[in-house]
Amino acid sequence: MDSTMLRTTVCIAGGGPAGLMLGLLLARRGVEVVVLEKHADFLRDFRGDTVHPSTQQVLDELGLADRFAELPYQRVDRAETMIDGRPLTLADFGALRTPYPYIAMVPQWDLLNLLAEEAARYPGFRLLHRAEATGLITSGGRVTGVTVRRPDQDQPLEVHAALTVAADGRHSTLRRAAELPSREFGAAFDVLWFRVSRTEVDQLSALGLRVAKGTAYVVVPRNTYWQVARIIDKGTAADLLGGDIAALHQDFRTAVPELADRIGEVTGWDRTSVLEVRIDRLRRWHRPGLLCLGDAAHAMSPVGGVGINLAVQDAVAAANLLTPALLDHQRTGSPVDDHVLAAVQRRRGWPTKITQLLQRAVQRFGVERALRGGLSSSPVPGLLMPPIRRLLSRVIGLGVRPEHVRH
Ligand SMILES: Cc1cc2nc3c(=O)[nH]c(=O)nc-3n(C[C@H](O)[C@H](O)[C@H](O)COP(=O)(O)OP(=O)(O)OC[C@H]3O[C@@H](n4cnc5c(N)ncnc54)[C@H](O)[C@@H]3O)c2cc1C
Numbered sequence: 001m002d003s004t005m006l007r008t009t010v011c012i013a014g015g016g017p018a019g020l021m022l023g024l025l026l027a028r029r030g031v032e033v034v035v036l037e038k039h040a041d042f043l044r045d046f047r048g049d050t051v052h053p054s055t056q057q058v059l060d061e062l063g064l065a066d067r068f069a070e071l072p073y074q075r076v077d078r079a080e081t082m083i084d085g086r087p088l089t090l091a092d093f094g095a096l097r098t099p100y101p102y103i104a105m106v107p108q109w110d111l112l113n114l115l116a117e118e119a120a121r122y123p124g125f126r127l128l129h130r131a132e133a134t135g136l137i138t139s140g141g142r143v144t145g146v147t148v149r150r151p152d153q154d155q156p157l158e159v160h161a162a163l164t165v166a167a168d169g170r171h172s173t174l175r176r177a178a179e180l181p182s183r184e185f186g187a188a189f190d191v192l193w194f195r196v197s198r199t200e201v202d203q204l205s206a207l208g209l210r211v212a213k214g215t216a217y218v219v220v221p222r223n224t225y226w227q228v229a230r231i232i233d234k235g236t237a238a239d240l241l242g243g244d245i246a247a248l249h250q251d252f253r254t255a256v257p258e259l260a261d262r263i264g265e266v267t268g269w270d271r272t273s274v275l276e277v278r279i280d281r282l283r284r285w286h287r288p289g290l291l292c293l294g295d296a297a298h299a300m301s302p303v304g305g306v307g308i309n310l311a312v313q314d315a316v317a318a319a320n321l322l323t324p325a326l327l328d329h330q331r332t333g334s335p336v337d338d339h340v341l342a343a344v345q346r347r348r349g350w351p352t353k354i355t356q357l358l359q360r361a362v363q364r365f366g367v368e369r370a371l372r373g374g375l376s377s378s379p380v381p382g383l384l385m386p387p388i389r390r391l392l393s394r395v396i397g398l399g400v401r402p403e404h405v406r407h
Contacts, residue, residue: 004155008034008126009326011146011161013133013174015042017108018294018311019167020115020127024062025319025405027125031326034159035125036148038132038168042109042116048302049105049222050076052309053093054402056100058316061405067114073104074221079396081209083370088385090209091393098398105222108308131157133168136177136290142335143289146174162329163322163336166292167311170278170299175292180282185360187277187301188368190237192230192248194272196262198222212255216370218302219256226259228252229302233371237274245269277301279356279363285349286341293318293344298352303359303367304396310355316403318344323406351400358395 010026012019015037023035051059051073059068079091094101119125130151137145137158145160166174175182198221210217220227230248232240240248245268253260266272281298285291293314300307325340 004157006034006157006159008032008159008161009124009330010034010163010165011036011159012165012167013146014166014168014172014294014296015039015112015116015127015129016047016167016169016294016311017112017308018296018315019165020112020119021058021312021315022165022167022293022318023125023127024115024119024122025315026323026326027119027122028062029319029323029327030124030330031323032124032330033119033126034161035119035127036131036133036146036159037127037129040130042112044109047108048305048308049108049220049227050305050308051104051106051111052306052397052399053096053098053100053102054398055309055312056104057098057402058312058405060099062118064114064118067118068104068106068111071106071110071114072223073106074223076103076105076221077101079209079392081211083211089389091396092389093393093397095390096393096397101397103305103397105220133166133174136164136174138289141288143178143287162289163326163341164290165318166290166296167294167315168296170280170295172292172296174290175282175296178287178290178292180284180287180292182280182282185279185281185356186234187279188234188363189231189371190234190277191275191302192232192237192240192272193227193275194230194266195222195225195227196259196265198225210255211370213251214371215251215255216367217252217255219259226262228256231367231371232274234277241269241272241274248272275302279359281352281356285345286338288338289336291318291322291341291344297345297348298356300356301359301363303362304355304392306355306359306396306399309399310352313351313399313401313403314344314348316405317347320403320406321347347401354400355395 009032012035023033132149133146135147148157208219216231218229249263252263278299285297294311
């Protein structure tokens with residue numbers, strides 16, 4: 001093999017939930033796959049850590065339920081909010097009819113390592129770390145592979161493939177290179193991310209949204225700490241970080257009084273990170289030889305923590321629809337027809353639209369009002385809450401269209 005050139009059936013850019021799940025699903029059905037991941041490992045703090053009931057079901061269908069259960073996880077049965085001191089249960093996953101009626105909070109690197117280890121059992125699977133997809137190779141209008149930068153190698157690499165998949169997340173390089181038309185939906189907020197320690201006697205147990213006096217926090221239980229997201233108005237991060245950390249301490253104490261004694265652990269802004277939130281969606285997820293999946297096709301807001309689940313569901317649907325054409329390519333050399341790629345978008349397009357519509361509604365009527373100090377729990381009449389709760393439990397827990405692994 002020429003060290004600067006690699007040939008495979010499918011080249012996937014991005015070793016996140018979408019890319020690794022797709023790589024595993026294809027490899028176990030005999031398709032040759034190369035996954036490119038630009039980082040050296042999966043250890044990054046910014047990743048969401050929610051593994052939803054439907055993703056756990058997929059892991060079960062893959063025979064990975066026992067190994068998943070061995071990972072360190074916290075079980076979240078409900079999503080709750082406290083608005084100006086008044087509690088409200090937003091979602092109750094225990095009421096869902098599913099073998100896994102809870103969200104498992106698992107460090108995402110553990111989940112990704114599990115997928116990568118399982119995929120590595122199949123001879124057709126290759127994962128290259130520190131391999132960044134930088135552009136598309138095309139021939140006669142068709143995408144035939146990607147160019148790759150590897151910091152440890154002098155020469156750039158070319159990976160040639162019958163199908164290239166962009167699963168490189170919300171700042172996707174390949175999607176930009178493909179010039180596919182997209183729709184941007186403004187996100188009104190970004191997130192300031194930090195953690196405070198957790199003790200065994202903490203009273204909080206559920207994933208919680210806390211709103212008080214124009215500030216909003218999401219508090220997520222983890223093994224030895226609380227992951228905290230302070231919702232901030234878009235574009236205000238620089239002002240916030242230029243100010244005194246004591247202001248953050250003060251409003252955290254008001255919004256989350258149970259953890260007031262811990263906020264002093266955040267001694268400076270260097271203990272926090274700002275994460276950019278965006279919502280967008282490609283109008284067309286594909287062009288000949290290329291398919292976009294997960295956040296590369298539709299960047300998800302953190303609202304509801306559903307982006308990982310959606311990325312996994314995209315991967316399952318794509319593997320189910322694409323495998324016959326890919327195996328056919330391996331047997332006969334026939335190209336992967338564009339209509340198979342269009343079928344993936346048809347199947348996953350409308351669940352994505354509905355999920356983003358709900359995220360934007362929560363953003364508009366919940367988050368933006370909370371940031372203006374205009375949100376109260378009273379406008380939701382008691383009678384309306386049970387059906388709203390059932391809807392949220394289902395959409396958050398299972399997704400709009402759960403997918404199942406085809407064997
Ligand atoms: C602040 C914030 C919090 C969130 N919290 C949650 C949550 O709790 N739960 C949830 O479900 N969702 C959450 N989300 C959404 C979630 O992160 C995404 O929807 C989900 O990760 C999408 O998965 P993906 O595989 O498509 O992309 P990603 O998870 O972004 O994975 C893309 C992968 O590609 C790699 N990569 C990028 N560019 C290249 C390249 N050029 N070449 C090679 N590799 C590349 C990256 O290193 C990464 O590993 C959150 C989003 C934000 C902004």
